[in-house]
Amino acid sequence: MFSQIEIDLKKLDNNLKQMTGPRHPILNAAAEHLFKAGGKRIRPSIILLVAKATNNKTELKNEHKRLAEITEIIHTASLLHDDVIDECNTRRGMETVNSEFSNKIAVLAGDFLFAQSSWYLANLNNLEVVKIISKVITDFAEGEVTQGLTNFDTSISMDNYINKSFYKTASLIASSCKASTILNDADLFTQNAFYNYGKHIGLAFQIIDDILDIIGNSTTLGKPAGLDLKNGNLTSPLLFALKESEILNELVEREFSEDGDLKYGIKIIKSTNGIKQATDLAIEHTQTAIKYITGCKESEALNDLKKISEFIINRLN
Template identity: 65%
Template sequence: MTIVPKILPNIHKDLLILETNLKKMVSAKHPILYAAAAHLFNAGGKRIRPTIILLIALSTTKLNILPEHKRLAEITEIIHTASLVHDDVIDECETRRGVNTVHNKFSTKVAVLAGDFLFAQSSWYLANLNNLDVVKIISKVITDFAEGEVRQGLTCFDEMISIDNYIEKSFYKTASLIASSCKATAILSQTTINTQNQFYIYGKHLGLAFQIVDDILDIIGSKASLGKPAGSDLKNGNLTAPLIFALQEDAKLYDLIEREFQQQNDIYQAIEIIKNTHGIQKSYDLAQEHIQASIQAINKIDNRLAQESLSYINNYIIKRLN
């Protein structure tokens, strides 16, 4: 579940309330739609996005975290969860976080409707924050998700994909939401434009590092730790940093990609090839570069509490590989 008890007890209570509120916010009149939404949140998750929002809120307000901050944390998690539902449909994933995906448990039609419903609910709550700047920046994230999915579809099993293409796609699919929610939190705290922009840069690079680490784990992790089979991204044609770097060293991967990992043991063979190259190490180094860039952004903000509390998040992301 959450990582907060190990980081900052001050927001532990707020995250427990968030868990309860999420289920209330996605309540629907139709029992199937409600069951699908509830199934998602019952599966839990790291809640990394709400954690970051609450930490930034705590460090940028002189008194207590505002109700708007708490609602933004909830909205962000709903948007993230909605994107996962649609991702799972597109990728035909059978499990997520160790439980059946919505389309696997119910149907593809219900999953698509559940994702749409969650996006709609988040938009309604977002509008009720009554802050146009926040509405603008968070609304853009939903279009970024679609852009990311299109880009991923266009590069499916494309061995010519570059690291730059991969980073750009990763921004749309992961980093955009984290970056925008960081900035939106600073907007709600009425910080300076410069502070808001530095929080955006922090979130952007943190989000990219988070995605790269996720992609490394897809290669080196176990089904038990991932909640889904290792190599799931490769199987779906989503070529990530470890494979892109490994392609530079071992041409055998080209043959496996060309036949779309269709033969028995193709995924296992690809994983072993990647592990025997510098693909994992180079991906780790790339993640570290983005972690350092996020730290540089925070250091440009004159806020020691933000620097200290957010450094725990940075460390947590990299230590997921340990």
């Protein structure tokens, strides 16, 4: 699916491992630790494909390549902070930075990467792009605070969940998609079309992640399964399942505090329609994403952007 940007993605990987800089050995080692673990690189892939889909030239601009790197740096910085908040010990099959070093180093490394991304962002010399991407970092913080205030709260609505998912995941993809079109001097219609594409692809991606937290295992996830449940992060599969199970409501309200509660809670969710309803919701968002870019000029890159929706849903298989 990403064959046309394969070389660019390899260069991106090399650049990410180098661009943290050697100024402080510990911070550099902490950031590099997570970059070396790799990842799906779905965000920079989308950014590069949007750049190709909205550009008449075959060659990508250097600004697009740097935007893709900035997007991955911001995402990685948010993971460093997430792992501290969630007390997560493994990520991408490796020890997390907070586990390998300390919580303090992980938070500082995350701050360092956010600052580094801001520096590279400013050097794009495009004020509109700077404004759009800078807002994402605010959204991350708002999403984390919202999540923290609603832990184990069975009264939260699906709208609350979608809004939180936007702040934590979809905002970065949506804003980066729009920024990619701006760097190509695209008109406002095209900018908004790809912003909405990124928004709904991001929401679908988060929903599938939340389903995998329930049905996956530590080997396939690269992190402990059931972590969201354990931390009281009520996701779509759980919210749908709560409507069918009074016992599940009781388990959440006592915060899975008794032995076997978490395992029993996962079993209950799997026995309800929660997984199917959450999957249907993710599919709905991928279909909405595709609708937004259907009227755009046909190209190989546009077709690959449409295929990403299938890739996201197929993560469940």
